[in-house]
Amino acid sequence: MESPAQPRRVTIVDVARHAQVSTTAVSKVLRNAYGTSPKMRAKVRQAIAELGYRPFAAARGMRGQTYTIGVMLPDIRNPFFPEILDGLTEALDETDYQVLMGPGCNGEAAEARVTEAMIDRGMDGLVLIAPVSPRSHLEQVARTVPTVVVGRHGQSAVYDTVSDDDIAGAALVVDHLVGLGHRRIAHIEHAETDPARMVEMPNALRAEGFRRSMRAHSLEGEAEIVSTTYTQEGGYRGTQQLLTRADRPTAVFAGADIVAMGVLEALDEARVSVPGDISVVGYDNTTFAAFGPISLTSVDQAGRHIGTEAARLLLGRLADRGKPSAQVKLSPSLVVRRTSAPPST
Amino acid sequence: MESPAQPRRVTIVDVARHAQVSTTAVSKVLRNAYGTSPKMRAKVRQAIAELGYRPFAAARGMRGQTYTIGVMLPDIRNPFFPEILDGLTEALDETDYQVLMGPGCNGEAAEARVTEAMIDRGMDGLVLIAPVSPRSHLEQVARTVPTVVVGRHGQSAVYDTVSDDDIAGAALVVDHLVGLGHRRIAHIEHAETDPARMVEMPNALRAEGFRRSMRAHSLEGEAEIVSTTYTQEGGYRGTQQLLTRADRPTAVFAGADIVAMGVLEALDEARVSVPGDISVVGYDNTTFAAFGPISLTSVDQAGRHIGTEAARLLLGRLADRGKPSAQVKLSPSLVVRRTSAPPST
DNA sequence: TTGAAAGCGCTAACAA
DNA sequence: TTGTTAGCGCTTTCAA
Numbered sequence: 001m002e003s004p005a006q007p008r009r010v011t012i013v014d015v016a017r018h019a020q021v022s023t024t025a026v027s028k029v030l031r032n033a034y035g036t037s038p039k040m041r042a043k044v045r046q047a048i049a050e051l052g053y054r055p056f057a058a059a060r061g062m063r064g065q066t067y068t069i070g071v072m073l074p075d076i077r078n079p080f081f082p083e084i085l086d087g088l089t090e091a092l093d094e095t096d097y098q099v100l101m102g103p104g105c106n107g108e109a110a111e112a113r114v115t116e117a118m119i120d121r122g123m124d125g126l127v128l129i130a131p132v133s134p135r136s137h138l139e140q141v142a143r144t145v146p147t148v149v150v151g152r153h154g155q156s157a158v159y160d161t162v163s164d165d166d167i168a169g170a171a172l173v174v175d176h177l178v179g180l181g182h183r184r185i186a187h188i189e190h191a192e193t194d195p196a197r198m199v200e201m202p203n204a205l206r207a208e209g210f211r212r213s214m215r216a217h218s219l220e221g222e223a224e225i226v227s228t229t230y231t232q233e234g235g236y237r238g239t240q241q242l243l244t245r246a247d248r249p250t251a252v253f254a255g256a257d258i259v260a261m262g263v264l265e266a267l268d269e270a271r272v273s274v275p276g277d278i279s280v281v282g283y284d285n286t287t288f289a290a291f292g293p294i295s296l297t298s299v300d301q302a303g304r305h306i307g308t309e310a311a312r313l314l315l316g317r318l319a320d321r322g323k324p325s326a327q328v329k330l331s332p333s334l335v336v337r338r339t340s341a342p343p344s345t
Numbered sequence: 346m347e348s349p350a351q352p353r354r355v356t357i358v359d360v361a362r363h364a365q366v367s368t369t370a371v372s373k374v375l376r377n378a379y380g381t382s383p384k385m386r387a388k389v390r391q392a393i394a395e396l397g398y399r400p401f402a403a404a405r406g407m408r409g410q411t412y413t414i415g416v417m418l419p420d421i422r423n424p425f426f427p428e429i430l431d432g433l434t435e436a437l438d439e440t441d442y443q444v445l446m447g448p449g450c451n452g453e454a455a456e457a458r459v460t461e462a463m464i465d466r467g468m469d470g471l472v473l474i475a476p477v478s479p480r481s482h483l484e485q486v487a488r489t490v491p492t493v494v495v496g497r498h499g500q501s502a503v504y505d506t507v508s509d510d511d512i513a514g515a516a517l518v519v520d521h522l523v524g525l526g527h528r529r530i531a532h533i534e535h536a537e538t539d540p541a542r543m544v545e546m547p548n549a550l551r552a553e554g555f556r557r558s559m560r561a562h563s564l565e566g567e568a569e570i571v572s573t574t575y576t577q578e579g580g581y582r583g584t585q586q587l588l589t590r591a592d593r594p595t596a597v598f599a600g601a602d603i604v605a606m607g608v609l610e611a612l613d614e615a616r617v618s619v620p621g622d623i624s625v626v627g628y629d630n631t632t633f634a635a636f637g638p639i640s641l642t643s644v645d646q647a648g649r650h651i652g653t654e655a656a657r658l659l660l661g662r663l664a665d666r667g668k669p670s671a672q673v674k675l676s677p678s679l680v681v682r683r684t685s686a687p688p689s690t
Numbered sequence: 691t692t693g694a695a696a697g698c699g700c701t702a703a704c705a706a
Numbered sequence: 707t708t709g710t711t712a713g714c715g716c717t718t719t720c721a722a
Contacts, residue, residue, distance in 0.1 A: 011699055022709045029703055035707055058406035058467035059699035062714040066403060068466065070445075076430065077632065082421045082449070087450045098414075098462040100445045103434045104427070117443040121413065121466070122403035221350070265637035287422065287577070290611035293638065356715055367693040372717055380691055404715035409696040 010053045019047035030055055031064075061122035069314065070113065070118035071090060071101045073129040078230075078258055080303055084150065086140035087307020095315065097124070100112060108133045115141050118261065125314045134196065146317040148310045154200040155327045160313040162306050162328045166178035166202045169299040169332035170209025170253070173281050176297070176334055177251045181342045182279065184222045185214065186249040188238040188259055206255050206283065224249055228259075235262025247266055250278060250343035257282035257289050258298055264339075275341035285335050295338035302330055355398045357549060364392035375400055376409075387389040406467035408674055414448045414659065415463035417456065418474040423603050424631035425577075425648055429474060429495065432652020440660065441470070453473040453478045460486050470659045479541065492660040493655045500672045507660040507673045508650050511547045514677035515554025515598070518626050519562065521642070521679055522596045525626065525687045529567045530559065531594040533604055536572035549629065551600050569594055573604075580607025595623060595688035602627035602634050605641055609684075621687035630680050632673040639685035647675055 012030075016023040021040060023266060028036050029044040036044075047053075057066045073081050089099050100123075102114035111133045118126055123145060130151040131138060141147055142159035149161045170187075177185055187210045190203035191236065197206045207225060214223040225308060226241055228234035235254055256262035260282030267274055274280055280290055285300035309328045317323055357375075361368040366385060373381050375637030381389075392398075402411045412439060418426050429450040447459035447466075456478045459481045463471055468490060475496040476483060486492055487504035494506045515532075521522060522530055532555045535548035556589050559568040571586055573579035580599055584607065587594060599605035612619055619625055627634055630645035654673045662668055 001357070009699090012701095013699080023700080024702085024709060025707095031701085033701095037707060040707080054461060054465055056467070056699055057462075057465045058403045059714095060410060060701075061403035062699075062716090063701040064714095066466065074425045076421060077424070084447060085421065098466075099448045100462075100466075101448065103376065103430060103446065116399060117402075117413075117445075120399055120402045121443075121445075121708095122401070139440045232636070261636060268637045288633070291577075291606060292613045306462065354715090357717095358715080368716080369692095369693055369718085373692095376717085378717095382691060386693080401715055405717075407700090407715075409698095593716035662701095 009053045009056065012053075012055070013117060014051055015047045015053050018051055019043045023272045038163065057123075065124045066122040067096050067098060067277065068121070068123045069097050069099050069125045070115075070121075071099055071128065071129065072114050072118070072131065073101065073107060073126045074105055074111075074132070076104045077286055078256070078284075078302070080284040083286075083303025084310070084314040085199075087304035087309075088127065088311050089307075090304075091308045091311035092315075098338055108137070112137065114286040119144055125318055127310050127314060130202070132197075132201075135200065140286045146314060146321065147316075148314045150306060150310050151202055152200050155204070155325065158319060160326045160328075162309045162313065162330070163202070164301040164306065164330050164332050166205035166332075167209035167212065169212040169283060169301070170206045170336040171216075172299055172332060173253045173283075174210060174213035176336065176340065177253070177279060177281065178217050178219065179249075180279070180340065181314060182206070182251040183219055184224070184247065184249045185219070185251045185253060186224040186226060186242050187255065188226050188228060188235055189255050190230040190234070199221070203255055206315055210253060225243065230256045230259055232258055232265070234261040235259035235264075236266045237262070239263045239266035240270075243272070248278075252278060253281050253283075255286040257296060257298055259283075260298070260339075261288070261294075264294065264296075274339050277345055279340040279343070281340055289335070289337070297340040298335055299332045299338045300335050301332050305330060353403065355396045355399070357398075359396055360389065360392045360398050362389045363396055397441070403467075410469045411467040412441045412443060413466070413468045414444050414470045414472065415460075415466075415468040416472045416474065417450060417459050417463070417476065418446065419450055419456075419477070421449045423601070423629075424633055425629040425646070426474060428631075428648025429652040429655070432649035432654075433472065433656050434652075435649075436653045436656035437660075442660075453482070453647065457482065462479055464489055464635055469653050470663055472655050472659060475547065477542075477546070480545065491659060491666065492539070493659045493662075495651060495655050496547055497545050498547070498550060500670065502670050505655075505662060505671045505673075507654045507658065507675070509646040509651065509675050509677050511550035511613040511677075512554035512557065514628060514646070515551045516558040516561075517644055517677060517679040518598045518628075519555060519558035521681065521685065522598070522624060522626065523562050523564065524683065525596075525624070527596040527688050528564055529569070529592065529594045530564070530596045530598060531569040531571060531587050532598045532600065533571050533573060533580055533608065534600050535575040535579070548600055555598060575601045577603055577607040577610070580604035580609075584608045584611035585615075588617070593623075596626070597623060597684070598626050598628075600628055602629040602631040602641060602643055604628075605643070605684075606633070606639075609641075619684050621689055624688070626685055633680070634680070642682045642685040643680055644677045645680050646677050647689065650675060663666045 015026045105111045125146040147159040189207040194202045226238040228238040282296045282298040285298040289296040289298040360371045383646045450456045468493040492504040517560040534552040573583040626642040627641045631644040632645040634641040
């Protein structure tokens, strides 16, 4: 009934024999390496096509490259990350590199496990999206394999970075809300106590940007900060806290769209109308922010562009390991939708 | 300034020397293979710990396994898939296997590219989530590497399957809506013309289940089917079509939650109230369905459980390649929320 | 129970 | 320009 056990995989030796050349020749053609005549290339390419040969990446990795780029991301559920991935895979599509992603990690231990697994599998380069591990660990990884760190500030000599100007993003939000007439504004941040991370993590910078901008408007007394986490749950709980307080804010700046979802849910449950009673602004401009019934005002980070830049930097470092590290910083913009309006009072 | 080029990776040879045993012995301990004395195991384990040795998976793959499971999924944006992944990684967490995912694929060409990339990287097993490729291609993949196909009906002798009873799921929806008093019910399906896929793809079965159930209620004349795609965009366009028709339905059954999002958006735009004017039911019970302001009635597929089952089947096949193929079918349940209510007329 | 030696498929150094 | 040869780090015979 069943088809016979498939014959053993076609190898470079089979191709060499079929094309009547050496295995070295085949290897060179595969890698577009120096020292092959057009005639030989044609012969080899034909043999590859005729035999349906595909190089075995694991074996290639023993000597050279595996042609694999590993992407680590903290949470597949956060709708901001697919944007970055789109940009990344699009830029890598025309190359020989294949992208493989680790499963969502939360916390340092999971991040270490995934990065180690990727290094052990001989990946040629890594893209770490919004990692939480201490910088020393990131640098250790980057010394082993070319690495681009996305969404984290603070430069390093050993890895490249791509990030968005979170201070400026937070200022866009405050300017917008103050411009509408709001004075009492709350911010839901991702709790951060580690001083080292205070200057590197986007969440900490958004909170800092919020503080600075409120001060610039001489509204430091009206700023209210709630520390939870960048999750829907965090937004939900943070809002519940805010609603119990005496002097209720007229606007909430959630540090991420996913947080804003929790904010909207809590407000909905408490029968507080948006933007009638309270305005809500998010960050990331995810697909769901644009979604009609939600229509969330949000800061756009150009996730796709971030992904493209990360790919460009990684390819550059793959081509030249000694190249000095680069820091790309992109500028955010504000997308105003229906969840923000002048305060009613 | 920079730390010196890190020393070459610790290999099995270093461990063997340090423990004063052969490399064979180390290899056996690593794989828990037969023929090692407790004393030797202790010695080797200690040397591994002292040197911080980690096996190089790419090299292991040349002879044996890479301890890597590849997961192919069509679309990272669909909030149903993370559930499956959670179940999968949780079940695999205690094993030596590491999960790596391909980037989202759409269409046969992209699926072929990703599965080939995974096979070329020596992955030990594959989990294909809702693949659209013809069964012959899936079987070819499965003959090369142990494979579990998730979310696709139709059994095969060479791969295991895990799926949900989509016919029953559609019936749950129709029974619920008819029970509320609805008669004129629309269904937005993912267009399917390939007859081979009509019996295998979940979308086709949900449509078939809808038809059968409407017939069972003697409402075949009241059933309205719109063919688009299982995306937010598809739900949006499908609903726009429905709204232009003369005899407007009082309820819409979207084939997936992500489709229901588009439905809600189009209804919102057209100022049609939900559930006042039209009830909406989704499928997948994603996180967003539970989200307060949306509160979508939906069919729950127990995605986490699907992932666990897939892991179990794959581990079984990894342990015994000759084992007969299994088909696991899970039963869906309906979660009633605020988007479904009796019709107003 | 243990270890010596061969070899997986490929690339890189070197020789012709 | 082309081919020969020696490994990469591991697993697997197979002999001791």
